[in-house]
Amino acid sequence: MIKCTLVSITFCLSLVAGRAVAQTPSFLCTPEQTVGFLYQLHSEHWIPKTIFQDHQYVVRPFDFSRKDNGLRALVKAVPFRPTFGVFDKAEDNLVSLCKMTRSATPECIPYVNDVTFNPKMDRFQIYSAGEYLTSGWHFSPDPPTLAIGRCEPYDETPRAEKPPT
Numbered sequence: 001m002i003k004c005t006l007v008s009i010t011f012c013l014s015l016v017a018g019r020a021v022a023q024t025p026s027f028l029c030t031p032e033q034t035v036g037f038l039y040q041l042h043s044e045h046w047i048p049k050t051i052f053q054d055h056q057y058v059v060r061p062f063d064f065s066r067k068d069n070g071l072r073a074l075v076k077a078v079p080f081r082p083t084f085g086v087f088d089k090a091e092d093n094l095v096s097l098c099k100m101t102r103s104a105t106p107e108c109i110p111y112v113n114d115v116t117f118n119p120k121m122d123r124f125q126i127y128s129a130g131e132y133l134t135s136g137w138h139f140s141p142d143p144p145t146l147a148i149g150r151c152e153p154y155d156e157t158p159r160a161e162k163p164p165t
Helices: 006-015 069-077
Strands: 026-040 045-050 057-061 084-088 094-100 106-110 114-118 123-128 145-154
Touching: 026 123, 094 114, 106 114
Parallel strands: none
Antiparallel strands: 026 045, 026 057, 026 145, 057 084, 084 094, 094 106, 114 123, 123 145
């Protein structure tokens, strides 16, 4: 079994080349703390606030043969040349487009949110502008947030599909 960490995702991807996509390395990133800015109507000011966030994010290579087929044109059109993405685990929506740099560091550009990784520490942060920059309203149901957390190897193969050990 190949042990993969965020720092070695490029090496792991080369080792699993030719295997089924279900066996390629994926990571589950879980926020530990989230802060945001909420608008208070009575004072008409934005205030910092700790926010409960139950989102988790899956970092995985694109699978154009199956579930990511609808993203093929988008990914191929981006000059950035992403090779993997960050997806909201619950909704499987693309959050950020990523690739590995020559120094084996993940680099991402926002699709919805901006994601940054520290592979040596298995840490990540995700920033969402929310509707603060796009809404003419002072009150935003989707406030700007910053979440920090950790990533760990993740097997997203459903139990029924997993081969017996």
